[in-house]
Amino acid sequence: MKFSVVIPLYNKARYVGSAIQSVLQQSVQPHEVIVVDDGSSDYGPAVVESIQDPRVRLVRQANAGVSVARNRGIAEATGEWVAFLDADDWYHPEFLAALKQAHEASPQAGLLGAQFRTMTLPLGGPDAWPVTEGFVEVETVDDLRQRWMKTSPFCTSSVAIRADLLRTMQPCFAEGESHGEDLDLWFRTGDLTPVALVNAPFAAVRVLPDSLSRRTPRTTEPPFLARMRQRALNGEIPAHHRKSALWFVGQQEVTLAREALGTGNRKLALKFLFAGRGVMFTRRWMLTLAMTLFMPTHFADTWQRWRLRSAEVFSPEGPAR
Structure with missing residues (x-):
């Protein structure tokens, strides 16, 4: 399996290096890492350029929002699968291996996802955390919305979708929106293909101290x-x-x-x-x-x-x- 990992970048200079290294340290190596700089004003792009690995590619664009950046990454991808990772999150070293196992267990699934954990580390990334050894439990889901009502089974930093399927859905992420644009894509994809879920946490989501409070309640329907x-x-x-x-x-x-x-x-x-x-x-x-x-x-x-x-x-x- 050839995984293209898309990382949107906007002013995450302190974190993006750790995110990229977590991809390069996978036991199943990525086909490529595409970092789409969305007009950062900090030194994040320089961090990406300093990584001496031919698979890491920096794509620059004027600031247009995370959805446009992810859509650009999808368009640039040459792998069979497109995985997503936010610039301040990490993959467990066995993340892509777990998705590979999910694909082997459910080859008809066009969307692969894994559970995730949250961490509050201010800098760097965590050491590999313990997960189930050997073949992990894989759940095949036909109705993703019904499954989501039980608990969120994956997040943006723990999902991969077939590249050929994504290309038929462009623009994949709703551009100009900042809430639910990812869920919109997951559920539209789930209407087209079964979903294979790895029921173990193979990604980590960074929660910064200033984001520990709940989001501001919305006044309009997303x-x-x-x-x-x-x-x-x-x-x-x-x-x-x-x-x-x-x-x-x-x-x-x-x-x-x-x-x-x-x-x-x-x-x-x-x-x-x-x-x-x-x-x-x-x-x-x-x-x-x-x-x-x-x-x-x-x-x-x-x-x-x-x-x-x-x-x-x-x-x-x-x-x-």
Whole structure:
């Protein structure tokens, strides 16, 4: 298997060297590493150029956003598979080997993913962490949205997709968007091919001290949810996935309502609940409605803390970055 690893880079000079080294230290060696510099203003590109390995290639572009950078990397890739890695994350030395095992166990799958772990190291990268030895458990999934409702099985830094499939989907990542553009691609891909999941953590996601707080609650519906709903209603999503697609959208709307309620914004919470009325007879929707209508304002902080503990499984992003 030939893996092209795409790394978008924007002002991550302190971290990108470790990310690239984690790719070059794989037991299954990469075909190439494509670093797309998205108009960095720091010395990140110089770090990339200092790495003396012919497989590492730096591509420069004017600042246009991470989606444009990833799409550029896909267009530049010459391998059979395209794997993604953020410039401040790492691969376990056996990451590509684990994906290779997943492919061998489920050769029909066009998307391969692995679990991941979060780390708070300020600089450098972690030593290889222990994972299951030998052949890891591989789960073949037909309905990725249904599987995602249980727990996020992979992240952007722990996934690979067949290059020929990606080329038929360009622009793969929704350009100009900063929330859900990756999920949009994963689910669209999952509508076209089975997914093989490695149920062990073979990637590490860096969580910086200033990002430990939760993301700011959104005030509008993410575009990828609106597109998913419309594609399901228009029949663009395969028939056997439409029900779970609408269910997924509804549950995400409930999560957005809970985030709004955590800030005391009842009006916004009701707006999201109305948008998610397709799941209105579920216990989760009804409970959120009751809390929105009857919870005293001074309980908002308590509700926010409870929401952070209980709603994680329904967060489309998984753990906050």
